[in-house]
Amino acid sequence: MADIVPAAVRSRMMSGIRAKDTKPELVLRKGLHNAGFRFRLHRRDLPGTPDIVLPGYNAVVLAHGCFWHGHDCPLFKLPSTRQEFWQTKIERNRAVDAKTTAALKELGWRVGVVWECALKGRTRLPLDDVIGACTKWLRSDRPELEIRGK
Template identity: 65%
Template sequence: MADRVSPEVRSRMMAGIRGRDTRPEMMLRRGLHAAGFRFRLHDRTLAGRPDMVFPRWRAVLFAHGCFWHGHDCHLFRWPASRDEFWRAKIGRNREVDQRAAEQLGAAGWRHGVVWECALKGKARLPLTDVIEACADWLRSDVPTLEIRGLA
């Protein structure tokens, strides 16, 4: 299936997609900061360059976009064009996520993932519930956290 827009327009559209300071990430950051948590952003020294690093709690949080990380929810759908390219790209993203989680765990860091579908779309959770779940997890010693939208 051919692309519906010109290569120049597609390039401009793709260039506008952010890798950091995304809307879901900003929602989490604002909520956790208001709850009294202090964190560092995008620490290059840690595997996967986590979105938020909580040194006091020895924990990191990732705000994953459902499309880019191939989440099995209503927000993810395989693109109809360039199927081989997208399957390889999203597959690599999943591998990188898995490797980063293993490396963080081996280094003694707890890691959590908040999926985009938990914060937007028809399956979203109330933001206060997401922030409260993250705060409870940070204060605990549970090794992992995953927050996803309602099924």
């Protein structure tokens, strides 16, 4: 059976470093910037060091990698080897996500999640749609947003 972990993920696993500026996040940042939004990046003083912080909108936007965050979508597949190890690791990541989201909300932040599958691969949505949905949400007072691929 072929190794099904994407090459990019594999190289990150091997180096033991998780790249901060993963591509979907860059795509999202560029789109929001082009739409006129200004934001801070990876603010360490907030729970979970959120990727994109828009203080003027009381909002953070997280670009979630579907593998690391265990998304229920075609981009997520458990590696064929050491399944128990990966399952535990990803479940832990998901628990951290839930805790982080709760902590951010507790502090009065609104939390938007844009999944990697909305930005890349065959499930991706037109970037204009993603940015449009983010824009609408940012200008609203809704506490949550979640955008996933089709």
